[in-house]
Amino acid sequence: MKKHIMELLMGCFLLVCFYYLSREAAVVTVEMNQKKVIVVDCGHGGSDPGMIGIDGLKEKDFNLAIGLKVKESLEKRDFQVVMTRDTDTGLYEEASNNKKAQDMQKRILLIQEVKPVLTVSIHQNSYEDSRVKGPQVFYYRDSPQGEKLAKILQEKLNEYLQVERPREAKGNTTYYLLRRSPGVLNIVECGFLTNPEEATMLSHEEYQQKVAEAVADGVVQYMNGMK
Ligand SMILES: [Zn+2]
Structure with a gap:
């Protein structure tokens, strides 16, 4: 017993x-x-093609292809990534009578919920003069941290993509995402789909990878400066 x-x-x-x-x-x-969370936003999608470039190229496709590469590059650098979309869809509901507005609101709602350390929104540019080219990063003009990130990202893009005539990061107060984002957000315009040379380069996976590496390394540099 x-x-x-x-x-x-x-x-x-x-x-x-x-x-x-x-x-x-x-x-x-x-x-x-507890990895640092970053939101990668691929602009447009679904019924919204974004800018239309030469030969009918659709901005939404480039944003998604590059955005997915940015995700992969950031994950390799030990960040956790949340995508606003990872397929060719918008964030709107089919029944919505203002898909564009709903799509933008939902992107902001997602950022509010996820509370990332920063958000990178991937876009492509266009201009009536087809000679215009080069990547450009936009930040909310009244956000010193946004400006800091944008300057780093711009510098990395200019360097990695060997841009002949480098642009400077630009402040803006009118873009919806920049105005409404609760935290640091940059809009990365990777290049001009209306410039034949740049559109061709942006179509190549190797070049898309360079864009992604530039963004990911820029994010690392920015985060190191935050410590
Ligand atoms: Zn766009």
């Missing part, structure tokens, strides 16, 4: 030990999983 009680007590003791050890392990796992 005494032996059974001892065994029972030992069993209970081991169970308690196991409980505390597994709890410790769970805490450690949670801490290790």
Whole structure:
């Protein structure tokens, strides 16, 4: 009888030990999983093609292809990435009578929910003069942190893409996403789909990868400056 009680007590003791050890392990796992979260927003999608470039190129397709590469590059650098979309769809509901407005509102809602350290919104540019080209990064004019990130991203893009006549990051107060984003957000216009040379380069996966690496390395540099 005494032996059974001892065994029972030992069993209970081991169970308690196991409980505390597994709890410790769970805490450690949670801490290790606390990666910095970044939202990657691929502009347009679904019924909204965005800008139309030479030969009918649709901006939405470039935004998605490059955005997915940015996600991959950031994950390699140990960030957690949340995409606003990862397929050719908008964020609107089919029944909505103002799809564009709903799409934009939902992007902002997602950023509000996720609370990322920053958001990068991927777009392509267009202009009536087909000679105009080059990447350009936009930030909310009244956001010093947004400006800081934009200057770094612009510098990286100019460097990695070997831009002949580099542009400067530009402040803006009218773009909906820049105005409404609750945290730091930059709009990255990767290039002009109306410039034949740049449109061709942007179509190549290698060039898209360079854009992604520039953005991801820029984010790393910005985050290092935050420490
Ligand atoms: Zn766009």
